[in-house]
Amino acid sequence: MSEPTDPPGAAALLADLAEVLPADVLTSDPDILASYAVDRAMFVEPGRAAALVRARNTAQVQQVMRIATRHRVPVVPQGARSGLSGAAIAIDGCILLNVERMNRILEIDPANRLVVTQPGIFNADLSRAVAEFGLYYPPDPASWEFCSIGGNLSTNSGGLCCVKYGVTTDYVLGLELVLADGRLLRTGRRTVKGVAGYDLTKLIVGSEGTLGVITEATLMLRPRAEQPLTLAGLYPSTEAAAAAVSAVVAAGMVPSLLEFMDRASIDAVNQTFKMGFEDHVQAVLLAQSDAGGERTRNDIAQLAQIFEAAGGEVVLAEDPAEGEALLVARRQVLTAFEQFGTTMIDDVCVPRDRLVDLVRGTQALAAKYSLKVGVVGHAGDGNFHPTVCFDPTDAEEALRAKELFDAIMELSLDLGGTITGEHGVGTMKIDLLEREIGDVALDLHRRIKQAFDPFGILNPGKVFRA
Numbered sequence: 001m002s003e004p005t006d007p008p009g010a011a012a013l014l015a016d017l018a019e020v021l022p023a024d025v026l027t028s029d030p031d032i033l034a035s036y037a038v039d040r041a042m043f044v045e046p047g048r049a050a051a052l053v054r055a056r057n058t059a060q061v062q063q064v065m066r067i068a069t070r071h072r073v074p075v076v077p078q079g080a081r082s083g084l085s086g087a088a089i090a091i092d093g094c095i096l097l098n099v100e101r102m103n104r105i106l107e108i109d110p111a112n113r114l115v116v117t118q119p120g121i122f123n124a125d126l127s128r129a130v131a132e133f134g135l136y137y138p139p140d141p142a143s144w145e146f147c148s149i150g151g152n153l154s155t156n157s158g159g160l161c162c163v164k165y166g167v168t169t170d171y172v173l174g175l176e177l178v179l180a181d182g183r184l185l186r187t188g189r190r191t192v193k194g195v196a197g198y199d200l201t202k203l204i205v206g207s208e209g210t211l212g213v214i215t216e217a218t219l220m221l222r223p224r225a226e227q228p229l230t231l232a233g234l235y236p237s238t239e240a241a242a243a244a245v246s247a248v249v250a251a252g253m254v255p256s257l258l259e260f261m262d263r264a265s266i267d268a269v270n271q272t273f274k275m276g277f278e279d280h281v282q283a284v285l286l287a288q289s290d291a292g293g294e295r296t297r298n299d300i301a302q303l304a305q306i307f308e309a310a311g312g313e314v315v316l317a318e319d320p321a322e323g324e325a326l327l328v329a330r331r332q333v334l335t336a337f338e339q340f341g342t343t344m345i346d347d348v349c350v351p352r353d354r355l356v357d358l359v360r361g362t363q364a365l366a367a368k369y370s371l372k373v374g375v376v377g378h379a380g381d382g383n384f385h386p387t388v389c390f391d392p393t394d395a396e397e398a399l400r401a402k403e404l405f406d407a408i409m410e411l412s413l414d415l416g417g418t419i420t421g422e423h424g425v426g427t428m429k430i431d432l433l434e435r436e437i438g439d440v441a442l443d444l445h446r447r448i449k450q451a452f453d454p455f456g457i458l459n460p461g462k463v464f465r466a
């Protein structure tokens with residue numbers, strides 16, 4: 001087989017980039033390009049990039065975009081490449097524009113309760129830095145130790161505490177964005193309120209690198225949260241656990257965490273971590289309250305009552321440390337699934353009263369496709385992560401796993417839900433986007449894209465097809 005050749009024009013592109021960028025920022029080394037060509041998505045085929053730019057500042061991002069526009073080459077913005085939907089993978093002939101090195105916090109402003117940051121900082125590092133000022137940045141993806149704020153903004157990330165505190169978009173006040181032609185756009189504000197013009201900030205959040213490159217973000221913070229207390233409900237059936245979730249919502253309660261695990265997930269943590277859940281436990285709910293002081297204890301008591309009334313056996317943590325121990329099962333479940341093979345994590349969201357239909361439907365699909373699937377998720381906001389376990393070295397099984405993954409998304413749409421609650425569309429879910437949003441919305445997506453990116457060079461082929 002002959003070696004792949006460089007796409008036409010690659011040499012001229014590299015020469016132009018080399019003229020304006022320092023040597024330690026630009027590379028075309030094939031091994032390095034290959035290692036940066038992927039994110040953490042399964043079943044996606046990365047293209048062959050022409051160059052990798054690891055930008056250190058906004059001016060370098062602007063230079064790259066100007067040159068990309070001149071050459072009409074695609075640019076793939078990248079953060080930490082922890083994405084699960086193939087949104088950050090290379091496209092043939094592209095420039096991979098990685099902003100991980102732009103990781104400085106520019107300002108923490110306790111008086112206005114906000115932080116101004118570069119995009120490359122990891123979520124956990126930003127959260128720890130603002131905590132030193134008694135402040136709290138709530139969006140908490142499970143990947144927080146290894147995902148960037150720019151990536152969180154571009155996929156509108158969520159996490160465990162979103163049931164009470166909302167998702168990334170709820171904390172964005174303003175953005176600095178480098179447009180496809182290299183111009184700098186500033187959106188939003190530093191004020192609490194502001195309705196001047198279209199809300200371009202929210203439009204950019206969740207746009208997966210298709211409208212511009214985020215080079216700075218102004219994020220709203222909250223006062224430090226109180227220490228939470230935790231309880232678990234052990235249920236004889238999914239139906240009973242679902243009834244408890246509905247009762248919590250109906251009672252007007254807003255726990256700071258409300259998580260669900262099905263029996264397959266319980267089996268996984270039992271086997272890997274010797275958790276000791278008994279056989280009759282078919283579903284587990286975990287809940288927290290951080291209301292503060294007496295209110296926390298009152299909340300937990302009310303949650304315990306609701307959990308019991310729905311047929312659950314309640315386990316109460318006496319203090320935060322015990323609470324963390326209760327949460328270990330949920331936090332470690334993905335690792336536990338790895339004993340069954342490679343895992344592919346779906347990310348669907350259904351109306352909260354369709355939990356049973358989603359779990360039962362997924363179990364039926366797992367049986368149909370003869371594969372192991374565990375359902376865990378954020379019961380409080382209807383966002384579930386059915387996790388498909390399979391052997392990637394068995395081509396037939398891998399194909400079945402992908403079909404099952406897609407069937408779970410179809411199920412979610414049938415239940416009035418969405419194909420993605422927090423991981424984004426990327427390349428993995430592109431085929432189902434049209435079914436979810438319809439052709440009028442798709443047409444508008446294309447026109448908006450055209451306004452931001454007339455030559456279609458920003459992450460083309462991600463989210464939707466041109």
Ligand SMILES: Cc1cc2nc3c(=O)[nH]c(=O)nc-3n(C[C@H](O)[C@H](O)[C@H](O)COP(=O)(O)OP(=O)(O)OC[C@H]3O[C@@H](n4cnc5c(N)ncnc54)[C@H](O)[C@@H]3O)c2cc1C
Pocket residue numbers: 039040076077078079080081082083084087088099119140141142143146147148149150151152153154155156157158159160207208209210212213214215422423459462
């Ligand atoms: C084990 C594991 C657990 C996870 N748990 C969660 C979870 O609980 N909640 C959740 O929401 N996600 C979760 N994720 C998914 C992933 O971590 C998030 O989608 C995260 O926001 C991606 O950030 P990143 O920096 O890695 O972005 P990347 O993967 O590098 O990029 C993601 C997208 O953002 C774009 N992008 C990145 N930076 C910029 C920028 N500066 N400007 C413009 N576009 C940009 C890319 O083009 C791409 O479209 C998990 C992933 C793993 C592997």
